[in-house]
Amino acid sequence: MAVTNLMKRALAELIGTYVLVFLGTGSVVTTVLLMEGWEAFPGNQFNIGIDIAAWFAIGMSFAIAITSMIYAFGHISGTHINPAVSLALWATGRFPTKDLPAYIIAQLIGASLASFSLVAILGMRAVDTGLGATSMFYGVGYGQAIFCEAVCTFFLMLTIMGTAVDRRAPPGFAGLAIGIVVAADVIVVGNITGSSLNPARTFGPYLAESLLGGANLWTQFPIYIIGPIAGALVAAFLYDFVAEPKKAD
Template sequence: MSEQGLLKRSIAELIGTYMLVFLGTGSVVTTVLLVQGSDSIAGNAFFVGIDIAAWFAIGISFAIAIIAMIYAFGHISGTHINPAVSIALWATGRFPAKDMLGYIVAQLIGASLASFTIVAILGSRAVDTGLGATAMFDGVSYGQAILCEAVATFFLMLTIMGSAVDKRAPAGFAGLAIGLVVAADVIVVGNITGSSLNPARTFGPYLADFLLGGSNLWWQFPIYIIGPIAGAVIAALLYDYVADAKENN
């Protein structure tokens, strides 16, 4: 990471999170608009009109945004674009507390601006789709949702540690590895919790939805704080133990 000041690095985080949420949740909004009016299969609430092909497309959209931003800003801010990642790096002693707080504020602002931009482009029909807000699907309990987000984020953070944080990793492949694991997470657990993995990614759509007359899903927000942060911190600590990462960096 470069020695840029906190303000410049935070701006990079804001832009990176903006692109992540705009392209990622934008793909959800577009998908819902395309399938709007589709009926669910009787007796199968798991199917809501978005099939596995659509989840694949959504996952790839998130992956492309992440890959692009890692290669654009990785050398400037590290491209956390996720409060859970910033907190995990702080928890393992790699990131100062003041920088972590600056990054998280920037990430939340970037995510919110992205959601409001989608509405500015598509109008109220975007709000009617839910703006790509993450939520528990039918038959999923609160505890199951937290566990799901923790496991999926564990995979993400483990990949970040091994491909980007550990200096022994082959150079140049971090963006691809991280983007692809996010795509896989979205494809597998998208229809369970929406596959957030990222408190900021959930915060932006929740805020815009709430302020613009859409759904009020704030009661589910703890899922997307507890799950991702727990998964990320456990992954970072476990990687340090298994790989002796600190001793070799």
């Protein structure tokens, strides 16, 4: 029974991450395809010519996907849909060790299936756009990119702790608050690192791109592992220190 329950929760994580990556990175692909003259730039297109209005639309796409999945699956799996979130909840004693591998594997699979689905729908031109793969913007150093991802994931995890984890929070608002902070992160730093905040969200497009002959960005993948995990851990432990939610349980 416990194994079956975990499988169902992991499936919810897979579906939730699939929706997040399909709608979020799909909005990036659509933006690039709509850009005049995008064919002139081979390889990854994520950071080329996207203005603030487009970043707002992309941010809202991610926000809508996350908000919807929180309300759809929050009562089933918790809707982590992000390995950094799962690890932070595990590190603070809120998520069992035995469930952690299943959640992370499901998240990575969901993200990968979403990227391959975009290619199935749009064809190889989706690969030519970069599939919304996150990367450093021109002039941004490796350390700066890690710090950027850490700071923005800190905002995300802090919001999760205060609205979804702390039982004292007003009910019903977690999905909206979490979606809004993700949208703000994307709008502000999308043109710096792509605003991943989520190793799975970056993994899916990277895998599809590399297997289908697109850009190979794996050397940048540590940015989107170290930054989000560090930011999420700091936020979770700092929230526990400041708010002391466990004392109120």
